[in-house]
Amino acid sequence: MRAFLFGFLFLVCWPVLVHAQEFVVFKVHIPFDMGDVKPDSARVNDFYIKLGIQDGVQVGTVMNVYRDKEVVSDVGNFTISDRIFIGRMRTINAQREHSVGRVTLLAKHKDPHRILGAVLIGDYVQPVFVVESENLFDSGSNTLRPEAIRELDRAVAFIKRFRPIKTRIEGHTDSEGDEDFNMTLSLERATSVKDYLVSQGGIADETLVPVGYGEVKPIASNQNQEGRRKNRRFEIVIER
Numbered sequence: 001m002r003a004f005l006f007g008f009l010f011l012v013c014w015p016v017l018v019h020a021q022e023f024v025v026f027k028v029h030i031p032f033d034m035g036d037v038k039p040d041s042a043r044v045n046d047f048y049i050k051l052g053i054q055d056g057v058q059v060g061t062v063m064n065v066y067r068d069k070e071v072v073s074d075v076g077n078f079t080i081s082d083r084i085f086i087g088r089m090r091t092i093n094a095q096r097e098h099s100v101g102r103v104t105l106l107a108k109h110k111d112p113h114r115i116l117g118a119v120l121i122g123d124y125v126q127p128v129f130v131v132e133s134e135n136l137f138d139s140g141s142n143t144l145r146p147e148a149i150r151e152l153d154r155a156v157a158f159i160k161r162f163r164p165i166k167t168r169i170e171g172h173t174d175s176e177g178d179e180d181f182n183m184t185l186s187l188e189r190a191t192s193v194k195d196y197l198v199s200q201g202g203i204a205d206e207t208l209v210p211v212g213y214g215e216v217k218p219i220a221s222n223q224n225q226e227g228r229r230k231n232r233r234f235e236i237v238i239e240r
Contacts, residue, residue, distance in 0.1 A: 156201035187212025
């Protein structure tokens with residue numbers, strides 16, 4: 001049942017993913033000291049992106065990098081489109097219609113559908129505001145802590161800068177505890193974040209889409225404390 005629901009979630013998300021590819025990585029930025037490097041080389045750390053100041057980007061903006069893969073479902077003879085997290089960039093140069101992003105994080109967890117541990121030409125990006133779960137909620141709770149207000153007020157400013165049509169509020173957990181509980185808790189927490197952003201931040205209700213991923217989309221290993229801390233997070237992702 002969990003596998004079916006997980007597959008259905010990606011089918012629901014598919015129209016959003018197609019639209020998101022507007023913000024694509026289209027060229028490698030070659031520093032002067034790199035010498036003769038192929039223009040599509042994954043070895044280079046900086047990339048041009050079709051996303052600029054006119055879209056809300058500024059120097060320092062963090063962006064998630066994704067890649068779409070067609071995956072055969074394990075509960076039927078059909079394929080689903082899986083959005084694979086590749087890593088993160090930070091904007092180091094912002095122009096009107098494009099920017100340059102520097103890779104700051106590559107996903108280290110094992111993913112059978114992730115071909116290369118590198119950003120590639122054709123991957124796409126979405127601006128993201130990331131906050132650790134511990135800064136918003138007590139363990140096992142879906143009630144916002146009083147200290148969460150500061151982080152969420154920063155999130156409000158982040159969202160308003162982009163004037164988005166749609167924004168995902170993603171709740172993520174580590175792999176500790178029951179998988180079904182983690183999935184439910186992450187969605188309940190994402191909904192609590194949405195309620196605050198609407199009631200206190202003035203963000204339009206229809207703009208925000210809460211999603212609970214539980215433990216299924218780690219960005220680090222769950223085998224150590226530091227990796228689990230990174231996986232317990234909220235990502236507020238601008239879809240447009």
